[in-house]
Amino acid sequence: MAKLTPDRRLSPWPPTVAGREAVLAAAVLPAMDRAARVPNAGVLATRLNALIGGPGEKINAVVIDATTRRVLFQQRADRPATPASTTKLVTSVAALAALGPAHRITTQAVKGSGDSVVLVGGGDPTVTAHPSTPRSESASGSGDPEFASFVDLARQTATALKATGVRRVRVDFDVSAYQGPRTAATWKPNYLPDGEVAPVSALTVDAGRLAPGDPEKNTRVGDPPRAAAATFATLLSRNGVKATAGRQTQAPTEARRLGAVQSPTLATFVEYLMTHSDNDVAEAVLRQVAVKRGQPVTFAGGAQAVREVLGALGVADGVLTNDGSGLSPRNQITPLALARIAALAASPERPELRAAVTGMPVAGFSGTLGPPRYRGPGSQAGAGMVRAKTGTLSGVSTLAGIAHDADGRLLAFAFMAGDGKGPVDPGKLDRLASTLAACGC
Numbered sequence: 144m145a146k147l148t149p150d151r152r153l154s155p156w157p158p159t160v161a162g163r164e165a166v167l168a169a170a171v172l173p174a175m176d177r178a179a180r181v182p183n184a185g186v187l188a189t190r191l192n193a194l195i196g197g198p199g200e201k202i203n204a205v206v207i208d209a210t211t212r213r214v215l216f217q218q219r220a221d222r223p224a225t226p227a228s229t230t231k232l233v234t235s236v237a238a239l240a241a242l243g244p245a246h247r248i249t250t251q252a253v254k255g256s257g258d259s260v261v262l263v264g265g266g267d268p269t270v271t272a273h274p275s276t277p278r279s280e281s282a283s284g285s286g287d288p289e290f291a292s293f294v295d296l297a298r299q300t301a302t303a304l305k306a307t308g309v310r311r312v313r314v315d316f317d318v319s320a321y322q323g324p325r326t327a328a329t330w331k332p333n334y335l336p337d338g339e340v341a342p343v344s345a346l347t348v349d350a351g352r353l354a355p356g357d358p359e360k361n362t363r364v365g366d367p368p369r370a371a372a373a374t375f376a377t378l379l380s381r382n383g384v385k386a387t388a389g390r391q392t393q394a395p396t397e398a399r400r401l402g403a404v405q406s407p408t409l410a411t412f413v414e415y416l417m418t419h420s421d422n423d424v425a426e427a428v429l430r431q432v433a434v435k436r437g438q439p440v441t442f443a444g445g446a447q448a449v450r451e452v453l454g455a456l457g458v459a460d461g462v463l464t465n466d467g468s469g470l471s472p473r474n475q476i477t478p479l480a481l482a483r484i485a486a487l488a489a490s491p492e493r494p495e496l497r498a499a500v501t502g503m504p505v506a507g508f509s510g511t512l513g514p515p516r517y518r519g520p521g522s523q524a525g526a527g528m529v530r531a532k533t534g535t536l537s538g539v540s541t542l543a544g545i546a547h548d549a550d551g552r553l554l555a556f557a558f559m560a561g562d563g564k565g566p567v568d569p570g571k572l573d574r575l576a577s578t579l580a581a582c583g584c
Contacts, residue, residue, distance in 0.1 A: 179551040181208050184215045186584040191216055194574055202560045202571075205478040206579060209486040209545060209553040214479070223461065223475035224559040227534030228420045229543045230469030232481065233462055235413040235499040236488050237452040238428045241435045244410035244495055248431065250291055250346070252300040252375075253398035255315055260300060260386070260401065261394040262375050263317040264346025264368060266430055266440075267291060267406040268423040269415075271349050272374050273356070275404075288411045291404035293348055293371075293378055299402030301382035314379065315389040316372040320345035321430060323441030329471040338362050340422040340470060343430075345440075346371050350423040410498035417502030417532060418510035422468040429467025442466055458483050469534055472563060481543040481557035489545050489553060503530035503544050506576065516573055525577030531556075538563035542572040549583030 187206065195202050198218060205220035207213060214220065226233075238246075248267040255261040275292035304312065325342035326335065334340055338361030341351030346368040349355035353362045364370040372388045379386035406412065409428070416424040429445035436451055438444035446464045453459035461480030465471040488499040504510030507517030507526030511533040517526040531544025543557040558575050561567035 179548075181211070181213070181552055182215060182548055182550075182554070182582050182584045187579075187582055188216050190578050190582065190584075191575060194571065194578060201562050201567075202558060203478050204556075204558045204575070205482050206554055206556045207479075207482045207486060209489055209555045212483060212486060215554070217479070220479040220482075221461065221477050223463065223477050224541070225472055225536060225539045225561075225563060226469055226474050226476040226481065226543075226559065227536040227539050227541050228469040229481055229532045229534040229541045229557070229559075230464055230467065230471075230474050230476065231416055231420065231425045232484055232488075232499060232503075232532045232543060233453070233464060233476065234425055234429050234432075234449060234467040235417060235502070236456075236458075236484050236496055237449040238409060238432050239413060239488075239496045239499060240456055240493075241432050241448070241452045242409055244408060244413075244498055246409040246431065248406040248427070249403055250296065250406075251403035252296060252401045253394050254401060255313075255392065255398065256395060257313075258309075258311060259313045259315050259389060259392075260304070260379075261315045261317050261392060261398065262346060262372055263394050264320060264344065264371070266320055266345045266427050266434075268341070268347045268350045268427050269406060269412075270347070270371075270404065271355065272378070273349075288407040288415060291406050293375055293404075296402045296404045297375060297378035297382050299404075301379055301384045303401040304384050309384065311385045312379065313389040314372045314376040314386050315392040316346055316368045317392060317394045318345040318368045319393050320434070321440045323439065323443070327442050327466045327471055329465050329473045331470075331472075334470060335363060340426065340468065341367055343423075343426045344368050345430075347423070348374050350421075413498040414502035417499065418504055420511050420533065422470060425468040426466065453484075456487060458487055470536075472536055472539075478543075478557035478559050481541075481559075482555040485544055485557070486555035489555065500530060500545065503532055505530055506573070512573075516569075517577065519570070522570070522573040522577040524581035525573065525579075528580035529576045531576060533569070535569070536563070538565055538567060540567040540569045540572060542569070542576060544576070546576055546579040548579055549581060554579050 203219040206216040248265045269290040341363040344367045348371040351363040351367040354360035376386035433445040433448040436448035438448040461477030463475045488496040504512035506529035529546045534541035539561040541559045558572045
């Protein structure tokens with residue numbers, strides 16, 4: 144089957160000094176210029192309609208003023224469409240609002256019964272079997288996130304065990320933080336074999352990849368927690384405690400902690416998942432919202448928790464999701480809902496949501512909007528001026544985010560093309576967003 148979701152490898156860094164300065168400037172979210180004039184809705188509509196091609200085109204669209212939330216342009220703006228990975232914007236904003244940007248996920252090892260150690264997953268899919276050195280670029284330009292490392296956890300655990308004379312253990316694993324199925328019923332059957340996402344589990348190492356670090360090989364293991372326990376047993380053995388992989392269990396109540404490592408902050412997680420459209424991290428973030436809201440830690444429970452948070456924020460209307468990543472073709476969100484959520488995240492009154500915007504790819508420079516996008520004559524005006532989350536599924540292409548127009552006014556937008564039945568042109572959505580950036584109207 145064809146690969147339908149975007150490549151999540153890092154985009155090339157701009158080769159020129161001017162290019163680097165542009166993307167670094169764009170990486171810091173500019174303040175809203177509330178004094179800048181709002182575009183003339185009639186002029187804006189004329190320019191956008193000329194690109195869309197009329198109401199018969201399969202594009203649902205909206206542009207709103209980010210400050211006042213006034214609608215400046217709309218075409219079926221209140222009609223739900225398949226959002227694909229723009230769902231991640233919804234998931235991220237809900238998580239930041241519910242948990243706060245400083246939230247972290249803990250992975251720990253505790254003393255089990257008899258000669259066992261229990262590896263307890265908290266839901267961090269980025270825990271790595273490599274040493275804890277920076278491995279990926281932060282969307283904000285503030286530095287590389289440092290993922291939690293099994294190497295550190297094994298060293299801590301081995302030290303604690305040897306201090307009590309223990310030199311041989313069995314590594315059991317506890318994944319009770321999550322419930323329900325590891326895949327969504329609405330996901331296509333090729334997603335796992337193609338490596339679009341790993342089976343969702345509370346315990347995963349290197350997102351379940353068989354060859355982590357190799358962008359050409361995205362194959363995932365079939366049982367992430369069992370593979371994680373085997374990896375951890377190997378690392379314990381290297382640290383002087385002979386270990387074998389054990390079985391699934393539940394850690395004893397009040398078990399003695401032997402070691403623990405923590406994920407990057409939620410703000411860093413959100414920047415990472417938004418820039419690289421990472422499905423594994425998005426599903427993990429969804430479940431953190433469910434934990435916080437006291438909902439079942441499942442696909443359905445996470446979706447319900449997100450809706451509750453959006454309701455408290457006043458932006459739940461028009462949002463219906465089945466997962467956190469947007470892989471489900473049954474997710475339905477209106478353009479108006481996406482634009483309102485983007486505007487809320489960009490608001491200076493909601494600084495805790497900021498990472499959802501600073502994590503958006505910068506047009507022409509980073510993530511899924513990196514070259515060759517925004518390098519052509521019809522879209523160059525948007526380069527560095529548009530931040531947006533992309534979404535791609537079979538017969539669907541979406542783009543939702545913010546743009547500063549030529550007068551400095553901040554606009555929020557959502558363009559949703561296709562009905563899942565035929566080809567779509569993501570380039571048209573880029574040209575629409577660039578029209579906003581070029582508008583001094």
